[in-house]
Amino acid sequence: MMAPFYKFDMFGEEFSFIIAFIIGIGFGFFLERAGFGSAKKLTSQFYFTDMAVFKVMFTAIVTAMLGVYYLSLIGFLDYNLIYRNETFLLPQIVGGLILGFGFIIGGYCPGTSLVAASTGKLDGIFFLLGVIAGTFGLSLIFPIIEPFYYSTAMGKLNLSDVLHVPYGILVFAVVLMALGGFIAAEWAEKRFAKKTVEVKNEKD
Amino acid sequence: MKKINLSTNNKLALIALILGFIAVFFGTPYESNKAMVNTEELALNIIDTNNIISPLQLAEWIIQGKVDYRLIDLRDENQYEDYFIPGAENIPPTKIKSSELLRNEKILIYSDDELKTAQSWLLLKTLGYKNVYMLKGGIENWKKSIIFAIVTDETKEAKLIEISKYFGGNPKIGTGSEMNVAQELPKAALPKVQSPPSTGGTKKGKPKREGC
Numbered sequence: 001m002m003a004p005f006y007k008f009d010m011f012g013e014e015f016s017f018i019i020a021f022i023i024g025i026g027f028g029f030f031l032e033r034a035g036f037g038s039a040k041k042l043t044s045q046f047y048f049t050d051m052a053v054f055k056v057m058f059t060a061i062v063t064a065m066l067g068v069y070y071l072s073l074i075g076f077l078d079y080n081l082i083y084r085n086e087t088f089l090l091p092q093i094v095g096g097l098i099l100g101f102g103f104i105i106g107g108y109c110p111g112t113s114l115v116a117a118s119t120g121k122l123d124g125i126f127f128l129l130g131v132i133a134g135t136f137g138l139s140l141i142f143p144i145i146e147p148f149y150y151s152t153a154m155g156k157l158n159l160s161d162v163l164h165v166p167y168g169i170l171v172f173a174v175v176l177m178a179l180g181g182f183i184a185a186e187w188a189e190k191r192f193a194k195k196t197v198e199v200k201n202e203k204d
Numbered sequence: 205m206k207k208i209n210l211s212t213n214n215k216l217a218l219i220a221l222i223l224g225f226i227a228v229f230f231g232t233p234y235e236s237n238k239a240m241v242n243t244e245e246l247a248l249n250i251i252d253t254n255n256i257i258s259p260l261q262l263a264e265w266i267i268q269g270k271v272d273y274r275l276i277d278l279r280d281e282n283q284y285e286d287y288f289i290p291g292a293e294n295i296p297p298t299k300i301k302s303s304e305l306l307r308n309e310k311i312l313i314y315s316d317d318e319l320k321t322a323q324s325w326l327l328l329k330t331l332g333y334k335n336v337y338m339l340k341g342g343i344e345n346w347k348k349s350i351i352f353a354i355v356t357d358e359t360k361e362a363k364l365i366e367i368s369k370y371f372g373g374n375p376k377i378g379t380g381s382e383m384n385v386a387q388e389l390p391k392a393a394l395p396k397v398q399s400p401p402s403t404g405g406t407k408k409g410k411p412k413r414e415g416c
Contacts, residue, residue, distance in 0.1 A: 066224070066227075070223070073233040080307075081306060166231050166232055167232030168230050168232065169228050172224040174224070175223070178220070
């Protein structure tokens with residue numbers, strides 16, 4: 001076992017910031033190259049005309065999952081040391097819905113708004129100001145919503161713990177789910193893209 | 205034979221499918237009961253006395269508000285509820301493996317039995333915990349040297365009296381011969397301790413936010 005490197009004391013906190021910076025820049029770069037600096041591209045997934053966001057995110061999930069699984073299997077990575085968010089079911093559902101609304105209305109999610117802002121997109125910059133204002137607002141009302149914020153706590157949960165399915169089978173199931181999702185996404189893209197073209201033509 | 209043309213995406217999808225399928229046969233890599241030990245390192249650790257912490261040292265850590273370590277009470281739940289050192293979490297040896305202790309955390313263990321503590325120390329080391337410390341003399345020594353401390357010279361050992369009182373203790377002034385009297389004090393005389401805030405990582409501050 002030697003990974004995660006930071007948790008095994010391969011380097012200190014200062015150096016971990018440098019690494020985080022490099023990875024962060026890389027993440028932003030690839031988001032931008034995937035076209036995620038454009039609100040048009042991002043929101044078109046909600047109209048099923050361009051499912052790139054779904055495909056990129058699910059690809060990332062599957063790649064990371066397979067990587068973590070096989071690196072643990074060969075004894076390189078201690079999976080238990082990877083940071084995982086705890087599950088607070090109800091507040092996270094509500095939070096997810098709010099984020100979803102914000103995504104459709106504003107055209108970005110927090111990460112992609114940074115990408116858009118850093119490429120100089122005005123809407124991205126305004127979105128980012130909104131994020132900051134929203135964060136500030138939340139901190140002001142936090143004492144009121146705190147009981148709800150920490151309600152339905154379920155601790156660190158894995159799909160395999162919840163479903164009582166052996167890990168390997170779950171890995172395979174998620175891969176199948178992703179591939180099925182990709183096929184469905186491409187089908188939807190073709191179908192809905194055609195429709196929008198037809199609608200456009202009718203208008204012309 | 206008909207040649208099948210696969211796009212890069214198709215090839216990658218195929219690789220994922222194959223890797224996912226193989227995973228079915230390997231099951232879970234995270235719940236193995238086997239472990240590897242570096243015997244050399246372990247032997248050196250046994251010689252090293254730095255992994256033994258005295259009650260006084262621990263008392264000072266607690267008073268200073270140090271939070272860079274986790275204090276673990278290895279006794280069973282009833283004993284723990286009866287009395288525990290402030291800030292201690294109750295994790296019996298059988299629950300160590302499923303606990304949320306992190307491998308790189310500084311862990312200080314104690315029990316009412318030094319052998320049990322030493323065995324648990326070995327278990328923790330085997331499980332890959334890097335910094336495991338033991339409380340010298342366990343909880344009995346804690347009671348004896350902190351809570352019911354015997355002070356021979358009030359002025360010279362004013363600090364110890366202060367520490368003992370901080371933990372709700374009852375330091376006695378006198379010679380060593382009175383030690384037995386102090387030890388025979390009923391358990392009810394032990395200061396009651398408030399449960400530490402629920403475990404589950406709250407100790408490390410607010411949960412981090414991660415997302416897209």
